[in-house]
Amino acid sequence: MSAAVDARSHQPEAPVRWAIRDSMVITRRHLTHLAQLPAQLIGNLVFPVLLVLMFGFVFGSAMTIPGGGNYRAFLMPGMFVMAMVLAMAPIVLSVATDGTRGVTDRFRTLPMSRFAVVTGRSFADLATSLLDLLVLIVCGLAIGWRANGAWWQTLGALGCCCCCATPLPGWGSTSGWCCAHRSLRVLRWPGSTRSR
Template sequence: MSTTDLTPSTTTQPPKNSGLSQVLNDTMIIAWRNIRGGLRVPDTQIYMFIQPIMFVLLFAYVFGGAIQVPGAENIAGAYREYLMAGIFVQTMAFAVAPASVGLADDMHKGLIDRFRSLPMARSGVIAGRVVSDLASQFVVLIIMMICGLIVGWRVHNGVLPFLGGVGLMLLFAFAMLWVGALIGLSVGNPQVAASAGLIWLFPVVFLSNAFVPPESMPTVVRNIAEWNPISALVAAARDLFGNQSIIVSDAWPMQNAVLAALLWCVVIIGVFAPLAVRKYKAAASK
């Protein structure tokens, strides 16, 4: 080994950054690393788009004709407008998958240990994961909106409510990322995380107003659907984008969809973010 090796230029200097600037630095480094690495395995990214696009085509052109949208029974193409908010919310909910698989993979390969042995901000690994996944969810959302425009979805309520809708979708993705983080850190194996992250999510999404008006469901199921967080998010998106003319349900979350959606996001973050952080701290103790 050359003698330059022993130059004291960088020898065990104490961390220069401290506090918030270090957290930001480390978060951005980890986010950079996730995005950089993710772009080298484009297949996983592509599947993130293919699945929702498939859903759009399936529901818009196969099931859609048989589904009556309340208050727009005889308007051609009404279902496609109705559908898109459901697709957006479902796509954001699936943020669970990249977060859980990504963190499980890091644990599996020992990278989390490496990171924990570095004098970096403790929160950097999870925060970096959240930032990079949020960025990729944003890209997916844009693609799905373009997709929606192609099949006939339109924004009717003006710019501010639209931006509010986009913000709400990202907030929901942010909330679901924490759920994914907790799952990924708990199972610690990327293959298990891939199925554990999504298997429960399909029924939860279907048991909502995302694809089918709850009015068509039996009373018990209908009540569940109306109080499902997914429904609140979907109804809020329809409100903000102007995709639903009348609200038939008198359930509170349906009448106050935007408020209910925000509350759900806060609750999910409030419960899952601390659990995920705690899990991360304990993860290596196994």
């Protein structure tokens, strides 16, 4: 009986399970770093809310829509897109910081899936983007915004916003991948702290 257990424990893990497990470890690493820096998380969540309140009430009272209508119906979709564009800045910063501190080089030496580093980072960014969107949706509902389409159309539009900002492997989110690529290119500039 113990020989059968020992034989199963030494069998190599399937490559897909290995990549998924490693991706979840990297995702947890990034989310733990975010939890250790609550000022960054709070700043990322409070800034879009302040913009919604400022544009919704301060400037919104001066806005009139031709033919009547609610200004907030146009404000909130713009705020959703803006929040996702602003969410790309922490992606660039964290990828560049990991590169300058040698974290990426350490990951290359570990016996882990190469796919896991990119996927773990992407899942962590997706989680923070979903949190940003959730806070903005609650804020929009509090100020009187209502989605005009069906519920599935609204979810599809919010999903497109979230996927456009987050570099998800295989989803072709060009803006998120361009930001991650540019942050890696910064490391090669002569004035950077570490050139490759």
